[in-house]
Amino acid sequence: MLVVENLKVVYRGVILALDGVSLEVRAKEAVALLGPNGAGKSSLVRAVAGLLPKFEGRVLDGHVRLHGTESTQLDPVRVSALGLTAVLEGRPLFRYLTPVENLVAAGHRLPPRELKAGMEEVFARFPRLYERRHEQAGYLSGGEQQMLLLGMALLTQPKVLVVDEPSLGLAPRLVEEVMRTLDTLRREKGLSLLLVEQNARAALSIVDRVYVLERGRVVFEGDARAAQEDQDVMEFYLGKEEVGFRQARRYRRRKRWV
Numbered sequence: 623m624l625v626v627e628n629l630k631v632v633y634r635g636v637i638l639a640l641d642g643v644s645l646e647v648r649a650k651e652a653v654a655l656l657g658p659n660g661a662g663k664s665s666l667v668r669a670v671a672g673l674l675p676k677f678e679g680r681v682l683d684g685h686v687r688l689h690g691t692e693s694t695q696l697d698p699v700r701v702s703a704l705g706l707t708a709v710l711e712g713r714p715l716f717r718y719l720t721p722v723e724n725l726v727a728a729g730h731r732l733p734p735r736e737l738k739a740g741m742e743e744v745f746a747r748f749p750r751l752y753e754r755r756h757e758q759a760g761y762l763s764g765g766e767q768q769m770l771l772l773g774m775a776l777l778t779q780p781k782v783l784v785v786d787e788p789s790l791g792l793a794p795r796l797v798e799e800v801m802r803t804l805d806t807l808r809r810e811k812g813l814s815l816l817l818v819e820q821n822a823r824a825a826l827s828i829v830d831r832v833y834v835l836e837r838g839r840v841v842f843e844g845d846a847r848a849a850q851e852d853q854d855v856m857e858f859y860l861g862k863e864e865v866g867f868r869q870a871r872r873y874r875r876r877k878r879w880v
């Protein structure tokens with residue numbers, strides 16, 4: 623279980639990216655974090671994964687707790703040991719290495735037998751990855767790279783999986799496939815999933831609850847169905863109706879719900 627409480631994050635001492643964000647992902651629950659560009663989604667991912675210092679950021683205030691343990695100031699290795707794995711945006715993998723080598727790197731902490739079994743499981747789940755297992759990862763398609771990243775994440779044996787914008791740059795059919803894969807993994811492995819997305823429609827198809835972030839604050843929280851029934855969220859984030867500039871401004875004025 624992941625709990626974020628009143629989190630404030632600042633970059634280079636002056637740029638406030640999160641301004642008092644609270645959210646939780648309960649055991650085996652799938653939660654979406656939605657929001658437009660610059661809302662602070664990746665900053666939240668970095669904060670819960672212990673990665674802020676790598677981006678010249680730090681937690682100014684608030685708490686992150688993993689299964690009841692304070693993890694706010696922990697480094698990524700310790701966070702991972704507590705069972706949280708984050709798949710960052712931009713498909714960060716070793717591009718000049720093969721899928722096999724990437725998986726070995728991700729599972730380096732496992733005993734050899736477990737690593738072998740884990741890799742067999744990954745290749746059984748993702749047959750296309752198996753076919754291309756000895757090619758350079760940089761030459762895989764976007765969808766295949768995303769599958770490789772999920773496979774790598776599985777080899778860290780997470781309890782909480784955080785995935786940042788897996789749909790980015792993928793064709794709609796592949797987006798659907800990635801969402802289906804995440805849903806299956808979550809159910810079969812009993813994971814808690816925090817899915818960070820700009821593609822609200824795709825994310826809402828597989829989550830139980832949703833938070834919408836804007837300018838570093840949570841402006842909506844509710845279950846996925848409530849989000850789909852909320853006209854503001856639907857119009858602005860799901861593009862149900864064409865929202866022109868004037869309407870968007872009206873929306874912004876109207877929208878100070880919290």
Ligand SMILES: Nc1ncnc2c1ncn2[C@@H]1O[C@H](COP(=O)(O)OP(=O)(O)OP(=O)(O)O)[C@@H](O)[C@H]1O
Nearest residue numbers: 633637639658659660661662663664665666677678
């Ligand atoms: N390393 C950094 N240094 C300085 N400012 C940063 C840094 N990373 C992010 N920011 C700023 O923090 C704010 C939140 O950015 P963040 O990347 O968390 O948003 P986001 O919702 O993930 O956006 P996107 O969907 O575009 O990735 C933005 O104003 C951004 O410019």
